[in-house]
Amino acid sequence: MGPHLVSARAVVLVEGISDQRAVEALARRRERDLEAEGVEVVPIGGAQAIRGSLERFGPHGLDLRLAGLCDLGEEGHFRRALERAGLGSRLTRDDMEDLGFFVCVADLEDELIRVLGPPRVEEIVESEGDLGSFRTLQKQPEWRGRETYEQLRRFMGSGGGRKIRYASLLVDALDLARVPRPLDGILAHV
Known part of the structure; x- marks a missing residue:
């Protein structure tokens, strides 16, 4: 307990x-x-x-x-x-x-990304120094051409602890x- x-x-x-x-x-x-x-x-x-x-x-x-x-x-x-x-x-x-x-x-994560909108989430990713990693994911063949919000969901779910780290950051950015x-x-x- x-x-x-x-x-x-x-x-x-x-x-x-x-x-x-x-x-x-x-x-x-x-x-x-x-x-x-x-x-x-x-x-x-x-x-x-x-x-x-x-x-x-x-x-x-x-x-x-x-x-x-x-x-x-x-x-x-x-x-x-x-x-x-x-x-x-x-x-x-x-x-x-x-x-x-x-x-x-x-x-x-989907709920938060949709409410914030992909441009705002990308700003948060950039402020955390992760924009380069996100751009790398966007260039991967399986993610090229997909909607940015789908790419962001995948990005949040990949990488050790990223989902945990971004959870409070995304909530802190909410209206x-x-x-x-x-x-x-x-x-x-x-």
């Missing part, structure tokens, strides 16, 4: 560390102190771990207030785990959102009036 989970009143279950960093960055920007509020953001290590996480933190475990974030491709894993945990049956996406579980179209709905939704739920 993490250092703060003993005193937690709510837990936000996310697939990985990059999602955790994004949620925590948005909380900071919204001037929320999650630790003081008793909210812990827990990277579960992939969607397949949602069932065990719900057993641990849900109604048959620590019985904490729950929220979660998953990629579109993992929606089924999350839906089935919520149903197995006794949190509903034949859940629709709206039902999942009522429970605090939000689905990102494609994934969180707070245009935060991706899933990211805003989980914070509003806890």
Whole structure:
């Protein structure tokens, strides 16, 4: 159990560390102190771990207030785990959102890139000294001619720790009036 989970009143279950960093960055920007509020953001290590996480933190475990974030491709894993945990049956996406579980179209990086727009994301990549690496990816035969937003998604997902490093940078660049709905939704739920 993490250092703060003993005193937690709510837990936000996310697939990985990059999602955790994004949620925590948005909380900071919204001037929320999650630790003081008793909210812990827990990277579960992939969607397949949602069932065990719900057993641990849900109604048959620590019985904490729950929220979660998953990629579109993992929606089924999350839906089935919520149903197995006794949190509903034949859940629709709206039902999942009522429970605090939000689905990102494609994934969180996709949501952030679409909201910010590729030109702004490229500025951030340049400010981090990674524009040369991004241009190299754009020249690769399999990525030449593709939309810039697709190239940026691939770029964020490649390279050791890049996705984790850019998660909070992209959130920090957001206009707070245009935060991706899933990211805003989980914070509003806890």
